[in-house]
Amino acid sequence: MLMRQPCPSLQFAYSPPFGATIQDTGVQFSVFSRSATAMRLLLYNNVNDREPAEVIDFDRNTDRWGDVWSLHVPNLAEGQLYHFQASGPWAPEIGHRFDSTARLIDPYAQALAGEYQKCADGVVRPPKCVVVDGAFDWEGDRHLRRDVSESVIYEMHVKGFTKSKTAKVKCPGTYLGVIEKIPYLKDLGVTAVELMPVNEFPIKDSHGNKMDRANYWGYDPMAFFSPHRGYAHDKTPGAQVREFKEMVKALHKAGIEVILDVVFNHTCEGNEKGPTLSFKGLENQVYYILSEGQHYCNYSGCGNTLNGNHPVVREMIFHCLRHWVHNYHIDGFRFDLASILSRDTKGNLIPNPPMVDLIAEDPLLADTKIIAEAWDAAGAYQVGSFGGARWAEWNGRYRDDARGFWRGDGGTLGALATRLAGSSDLYEHDNRPPHCSINLITTHDGFTMNDLVSYKEKHNMANGEDNRDGDNHNISDNYGVEGPTRKKAITVTRDRQIRNMLGTLLLSQGVPMLVSGDEIRRTQKGNNNAYCQDNDISWFDWKLVDKNKDLFRFVKSLIAFRLKQPTVRRKTYLTGQPVDGRLIPDVSWFSPAGVGLEWNQQELAMMAYIAAPSRVDDPEGLGRDLVMMFNSTGQDRTFNMPEIGRGMKWNLFVDTAAESPADIYPDADGPMPSIGHAIEMPCHSLKVMVSAE
Template identity: 80%
Template sequence: MLMRQPFPNLQFTYTPPFGPIVQESGVQFSVFSRSATAMRLLLYNKVADREPAEIIEFDRDSDRWGDVWSLHVAGLKHGQLYHLQASGPWDPDNGHRFDSTARLIDPYTQALAGEFMKSDDGVIRPPKCVVIKDTFDWDGDRHIRRDISESVIYEMHVRGFTKSKTAKIDSGGSYLGVIEKIPYLQSLGITAVELMPVNEFPIRDIYGKKLDRPNYWGYDPMAFFSPHRGYAHDKTPGAQITEFKQMVKALHAAGIEVILDVVFNHTCEGNEQGPTLSFKGLENQVYYILSEGKHFSNYSGCGNTINGNHPVVREMIFHCLRHWVHNFHIDGFRFDLASILSRDRKGNLVPNPPMVELIAEDPLLADTKIIAEAWDAAGAYQVGSFGSARWAEWNGRYRDDVRGFWRGDGGTLGALATRLAGSSDLYEHSGRPPFCSINFITSHDGFTMNDLMAYKHKHNDANGEENRDGDNHNISDNYGVEGPTRKKSISMIRDRQVRNMLTTLMLSQGVPMLVSGDEVRRTQKGNNNAYCQDNDVSWFDWRLVEKNADLLRFVKSLIAFRRNQPTVRRREYLTGRPVDGRKIPDVSWYAPDGIVLDWSQQELAMMAYIAAPSRVEDPEELGRDMVLMFNSTGQTMDFTMPAMGRNMKWNLFLDTAAVSPADIYPDVDGPMPPDSMVVDMPHHSMKVYVSGKIPGEGKKSRG
């Protein structure tokens, strides 16, 4: 009888068919170009070389197979530096932009080395491509495969997280720096990091000059398959691959998944005035959406738009996603300006776009989380209607409605209730459960949580655009003084509002996303578009961990409660009807006086009674009933506990108006309500009472 032998360290890898492939006898280079008349391989000995040491011509007869140019070069190996160079028609009116002098980045290169070099001859010398042979030992690492409904996402910037001197580490601003701070991430309790773009983007301008306004965020892709060399501690060509994998492996060992923010909507080549660095010089009319066959369509707001629904580009994107998932063990993706993937080759939005469906159905991505930023820069807004149930979405409506309620905007009571209950108005019609909603109040794009309570207006003068950049619709307030203040009355309201927002986020149905630094009140000094601020404006100030330790304790306790409490992370929507065998509704809404809420009232104060599910995923998991009290008015009010819960034992879990440590009780053992069941609710505050444990009835089917 044959026995299956375990091989715990055997890893599944994925080899794209293009780019350089290392073989025993040398390296095979393959590149797509339909319209090129000639193709050359430029080989370099050192990163600092301005000119190639050898130029090898592809033979049109023996090295071209259909539209693929493929050449084997004997004797080459891992670490070889190269560019491509293509000749062809210069015919912009018909979409062709070949430049026989341009040194081109291979679209499938797995690593880049060096910088753009200074030029006095007009020739652009971009970073060099690196031939890579993967020998990394994953030591049995696998994808964590945590259900997205169980996730707490932490959006962060690899460089900014540890670049500040206050991080007090040797490898600040790098992949290795993230590893050194994993204990902090573990203590916070998050389950996944969502990394702002880590694929290659320019560090200097195309002629090697230091950029006055660097693209710190990284939303300017230059090589989709390559980890950014600027985040490597070791500057040896290709070292970024090893260090990136070390980071992923260490995060997985800590139980933390890795989600990448990917930008398949434009490249750094820009429009007609932009440089020829890669795609333009290989097959411009295929890789980009062109209007009238010649002008770059700009649905991204960045000068050009990737032609994602062209079969060749679609294939490239799939190879890229599989490469990151199976060669770098990435657990998921957040697709920047994902609505562009819904546009056809002429730029029209189409129903059931093939690209969106194929990503959801790809068997090699089946274990992968896929999250859409369901809009683009040309007016498409598809929140609630992007793709199938496999797709989750950044819920921009959640952000706006929660901000509006806590700011005191009229008519937002019902909107808050809908967001708290899982945004069924957006997702239920398409058969998507509440965990398809990625709830967030802040993101990298906009004010930080601290600044949302300190500034009415953006202050982006440091960006060099006379404060014209950035969103003007911030739904923020300063509560009397623009910016920092010593007035205790204003500081008190701001403190409460930060806690109100964070509490609402963590106790809403759906999946919460927290922005790095919000847990310790990181500030960008009112800058709501810090894309070019590679400095203390954007970097995580680690002194805040101690300075705002009380808020950090509050957030840690909130996250721990969420992860342990099935009541706030259901797989079905709250409906107001009895479910799961209990005789009480899953959610009930009450006015402050304890009677059923009149939704036509304008007063921004209410209670939500959320009943624990009696059937849960884990039969040993015990839910708790919860009463959430919201007072977004400027007056202190009395709230009367609903009659349905007066015969139950309740303990205070949190009070956003209280001073630490009385603001939160991690063990849910806070004071009981008064015997009168009338609770004093200060202005701009929230209280949460939690019942004793409700025994579960066993594992619930996911069918």
Template identity: 80%
Template sequence: MLMRQPSPTLQFAYSPPFGASLNAGGVQFSVFSRSATEMRLLLYNKVSDREPTKVIDFNRETDRWGDVWSLTVPGLEAGQLYHYQASGPWDPEHGHRFDSTARLIDPYAEALAGEFQKSTDGIIRPPKCVVVEDDFDWEGDRHVRHDISESVIYEMHVKGFTKSRTAKVDAGGSYLGVIEKIPYLKSLGVTAVELMPINEFPIKDIYGKKIERANYWGYDSMAFFSPHRGYAHDKTPGAQVNEFKSMVKALHAAGIEVILDVVFNHTCEGNEQGPTLSFKGLENQVYYILSEGQHYCNYSGCGNTINGNHPVVREMIFHCLRHWVHNYHIDGFRFDLASILSRDRNGDLIPNPPMVELIAEDPLLADTKIIAEAWDAAGAYQVGSFGNHRWAEWNGRYRDDVRGFWRGDSGTLGALATRLAGSSDLYEHDGRPPFCSINFITSHDGFTMNDLVSYKDKHNLANGEEGRDGDNHNISDNYGVEGPTRKKGINTIRLRQIKNMLSTLMLSQGVPMLVMGDEVRKTQKGNNNAYCQDNELSYFDWRLVEKNKGLLRFVQTLIQFRRDQPTVRRKTYLTGQPVDGRTIPDVSWYSPNGRPLDWGQQDLAMVAYIAAPAKVDDLEGLGRDMVLMFNSTGQDREFHLPEIGRGMRWNLFLDTAADSPNDIYPDVDGPMPPGGREITMGCHSMRVFVAQGE
């Protein structure tokens, strides 16, 4: 392991053994290729150069060490532009796709510059690699280290967050634009932002033309070690490195962690018909999972699949994760289609996959959060069984069960209770705690929260795929009219349902994830797969902050309550038994009439009494008992406070059927329940009472 020496501006940095490294004599270039017969380094003076200004051949006798080609070029400095070029066998039937004319992106490149250039000779000229100098002044910045059990995650798109003119920022759509909006994130109360992919991906097509339906989301990786140049405000080669670091430092100063969505499951090189840009031209049969030695296995749904459990690729992924953690101070990762990391070199799912275990056990990643999207595009679904206690998971079961309950689907009462209590059915069996469940109701992939209650069907024609793309199983409803309406009754129910689902999310055991804009009713007009919508449809419309300020206040209060109340973020499961020295169960379930709940009945109404833990981290009296009332039926209902809470003094915390500001009480000082303890609950609504503190 090679470590750079500490400097006044860098407390600790990590140097992978490959890529372009500055040293006293110039720049050392190192690249892996087992099967190449020749290797060349192409150097450029300017981003606009179509041809290299200098070509340097690696000497097989002096510049090859095992399967690593390495040489030092004296006199080069930071900012130098380069590609690799490799000669070797063209033998697709045996996995070799060498092309001696291809200009290749360094797999370990720390920055790219420029675009694909227009071609008249059939040669693809990809963005150029940039030699980067790590001279950023972190000013003592360290990882924030929020306990994951106390986290509230905000999934967001760097460009989409501030690209709209309504954002009114100087550097819209950039890393610096995010900095300008940190006060909003702080006011919202989230503890972490989960950034949709910021690794390099194509902006134009391989021949320099505008892509008709570009991959706006960024799930089309081109260089795993490089922050995306398209999100830099300054277009100088390599400027994205310092701008990204500035964003991380500013978020940390606000107490907000940065989690990256990483795509170690496929690349933008595609299948047999795809271009040779990097991995294909260096060691195709190592970097990709191949069938019959030549065909690309497509477990990602994107044309190819990264061979994550090959030792060479596994090493690259480790170096990449360490690079982001120690050179960019990243606090965690969400692994896209993580089940692919459970597949061996033949594509078969294997128990105890080494890649998954090693990520969890790597000492240089010990401070980071690791989150799996525990499925892939080839049928693997590992929610509840991915990795060990270090791994958290996007809980797709939570999403579906909460949506189904609030839509009014029969038989979902028990499922809602299980999800509210932390999904012990998924995680307790192998000793994983509730915070292994990342609870979400919406994500970038699917309807927004507003559209979930406004559309029964997807409306994706703008994507140019004749409506074939996007999930058909949305568990959504429009409550009478498809899309926007002026009907007051429908709009009232829609707003209630949004508040119902957000309340459930923030008051469930586990870790909540909120999606950018859901707190102010962002809409994609029914598009549930806006991957290619690099326009106002995807951007955050900042006018909604004022238009829906009542809902924003509701969400801010929910988040603050969650952060204040250990009752809703326990580190152990609710058992239905007395614990923590209390004489009452930690959770009790009741029918609206106050009697113990009959789980076999088909009603969609219930009461949950959640008792506060007696101690949290050896401190007494921090938590408050809570009564949660759920009415997912279409009728107003009479509810009773359970007898277990008699003798205690209660205040209303929230009522989703009430109008703002009486729908939530930031100081938990809402009206006390009526003396008869009978409460009329509106249809499609939720109420929460909180016991008064001592």
């Protein structure tokens, strides 16, 4: 009988067909270029070398196979540094921008090393590519395969999470620094971290005069297959590969999935004025969407647009996704400006775009979560219509409606109810379940939760763009004073509003996404576009964990309740019909008086009665009925329990108007309200009651 032998260390579980591949006798270098007339390999001895130690020409007759240039170099090994260099036509009028002097990043490079090098003529040379072995002992690690409907996502910046001195870690701002803070993530209870871009990007902005501006967020990719070198503690070329894998393995051991924010919509090469670093110098007219064959289409808002539905680029994206999933054990992806993947090679939006369907159907990605930011910078807004049931979406409508309701905007009563119930108006068609809605109120892009209730206007002067950058439509309020204040009435309102929005987010049907630091009131001082703020404006301030420990406890308790309570994370939509023979519908809506709600009323006050799910959806019978009372008005109100709830026993779970610890009862065992009497609901407050067991 044959016995299976475990393989503790794999070089690569998935080997893309291009790039630098280590073989027994050396390294095979392969790169695509259809229009190049010559190709060279530049080999370097040291990361800071300005000139190569050796230049090897590809032989057109023996080293070119179709449109692929492939060359075997003996006696090379892991750690070898290299660039490509291509000759070809300089004909921008038909899309060719070859420069035989440009040093080019391998599009399939597994790692980069070093910094940009400025030349006297103004040309910028990119970091060097690194030949990577990839051997790593995963110790049996596998994808966690948590059901999407049971997820609580935590959007996080790798560097910013531990860079502050307040983090008190050995390896600040790195993959290893994240490992040191895993106990915090475990204590909070999130099930997945969604990492802002971790593939390679310029540490400084590479466009023109902005070279000295920090590129903090990382939404400017240049090597899709490479973990960002800037987040490695060990500065040895290629060390970021090992350290990234150590982080993923450690997060998995803690039961936390890893989702990557990927940017397959543009590159850092910019438009006609941008540098030639990789794609431009290899096959510009294939990798980018061009207008009239020469001008860069700018659907990304970043100068160029990746030609994602061209077969060659599509193949590269698929190899890249598989590479991260099988070589780095990544559990899912969030696709930045994903609507660009719905554009054809001429930039037109098309129905059933092949790229979107193929990602959903790829068998090698079947275990992964796929999440779309379903819009782009050129007006495409596809929230509710991006892809099929495999695709989840950042629900921008949820963000706007939740903010508007709690700010007190008229006409948002029905909108809030729809979002709370799972956004069936957006996702029920095409058999898309509630977990297709990734619910969010804040993201990296915009105000933090603290700033959402502290500022009416953006304050982005520190970005150096005269406050012109960033969104002007924030749906925020300061409640009387712009920025920090000690006025008691204002601080009380802000405290409530933060809890109101976080409570709504974590008790809504769908999948909640929390932004790192919102649970402790991280502030960016009113900056709603901190893309270039690699400093205390953006970094996680660990002093706030203790300062705002009551809010941390509130959020932690909500997450724990959500994970064990199937009533708030159904896999099917609420219908308003009775469940399992009960006379109580799965959801009912009431006015403060306890009678049926009239949706055209202007007053933003209502109750939701959400019944426990059926035994089909809740075989262990863990679900309990909830009554949620919302008062978004500026006046105190009295609520009456509706008739369907009067024959039951209830415990208080959440009361955002109460001071901690009475703002939340982690075991949902708070004092039972007097059902026959009016329930007081102070202004700007949320109260949640749970049926007694």
